[in-house]
Amino acid sequence: MEEPDFLTSSTIAFIGLGLMGGSLALALRGKCKKIVGIDPDPASRIYALEQNIIDQASDDPDKILPQANIVILAAPVSAIIQWINQLPAHHPGEAIVIDLGSTKREILQAMNHLPSRFFPVGGHPVCGKEQISIRNADADIFNQASFIFSPLKRTPEKAKQIALQLAEAIGSIALWLNADEHDRIMAATSHAPYLLASGLALATSVDFGAYIGTGFHSTARLAATPSSMMIDVLKSNRDNVVPALELIRDQIDMQLSALKADDFNQLQAVLDRSKQRMNAFLHQPD
Numbered sequence: 001m002e003e004p005d006f007l008t009s010s011t012i013a014f015i016g017l018g019l020m021g022g023s024l025a026l027a028l029r030g031k032c033k034k035i036v037g038i039d040p041d042p043a044s045r046i047y048a049l050e051q052n053i054i055d056q057a058s059d060d061p062d063k064i065l066p067q068a069n070i071v072i073l074a075a076p077v078s079a080i081i082q083w084i085n086q087l088p089a090h091h092p093g094e095a096i097v098i099d100l101g102s103t104k105r106e107i108l109q110a111m112n113h114l115p116s117r118f119f120p121v122g123g124h125p126v127c128g129k130e131q132i133s134i135r136n137a138d139a140d141i142f143n144q145a146s147f148i149f150s151p152l153k154r155t156p157e158k159a160k161q162i163a164l165q166l167a168e169a170i171g172s173i174a175l176w177l178n179a180d181e182h183d184r185i186m187a188a189t190s191h192a193p194y195l196l197a198s199g200l201a202l203a204t205s206v207d208f209g210a211y212i213g214t215g216f217h218s219t220a221r222l223a224a225t226p227s228s229m230m231i232d233v234l235k236s237n238r239d240n241v242v243p244a245l246e247l248i249r250d251q252i253d254m255q256l257s258a259l260k261a262d263d264f265n266q267l268q269a270v271l272d273r274s275k276q277r278m279n280a281f282l283h284q285p286d
Contacts, residue, residue, distance in 0.1 A: 010070050011035075011067050012025075012028060012034070012070045014036070015037075015073050015074060015075060015080075015083050016037075017057070018074065019136050021037065021039075021074030022044075023137045023138050023141055025048070029053070031169045032070075034067075037053075037054040038064050039057065047134055061086070061090040065087070070095060070096045072099070073099040073100065076101075076229055077106065077107065077235075077236050078235075079232075080101050080110075084097070084113075087114065087118065088114065095119070096162050098120075098166070099122060100125060101124060102186060102190065103233055103236040104150045104179035104183055106236045107179075108122050108152055116154075119159040121149055121151055121160065122152070123148070123150070124148045124149075125172060126148060127145035130222065132225075132229055142172045143170070146172065146173050147166075147174050148182055149164075150179045183236075186237065187237055191234060191241045192244035194222045194225060197221065197223040204220075254270055
């Protein structure tokens, strides 16, 4: 494998043709030799072919995987782990293996058991939409988005370089985190916010729908994410999500306590701190 032109000369196999797999396949069109895909849903396969998102599709891994130099696992966390365990039986040669899962520890543990002919790198593009179908695929979601990579001890330098090539090809910003740090950070920045949005949606009467504006929509939009996708994430990162959610609860309790005590000086101090924190997020150095 020669790294400099490896991506452009590669056949990339996507396992999973949903929003993320479809979007990444779209973003890689014209930047690799061939794109093929596996998905159990006939409608997703047909759409991917009709829209020229991929070149070949099947529900049979033996027809797809043997031709791939790069395998991208774009499925829920539990399905990714299942596919990692099955991969050696369906792919007889060497391949770079990259996942797109929202948690990393359990996935990397499974990757570590792959035969030495596979070169695994954990991956997580920090972007997406609430609608997970391939019909919502959008190559632009990766542009200027962070793409986190989590290498294993066994990951060779050439696999890391190919991961960087992939991120550059789609306009993403490559970042490196170990699996533990990734899952701890994502609990605070993604997984707990999903639960917070779900709580807000459930606490608001449907009768108020006509009066809901952009503030509510921007705060609660994550609640529209299908639970079938998020439940795997929450299961695999429960030990990090619980303390992250408790920290949010502590902040809400502080606001509630100030309101109940009619202490608006204290409440303003809390709100000022939150504004300062948000400004710090918005003005991160490049």
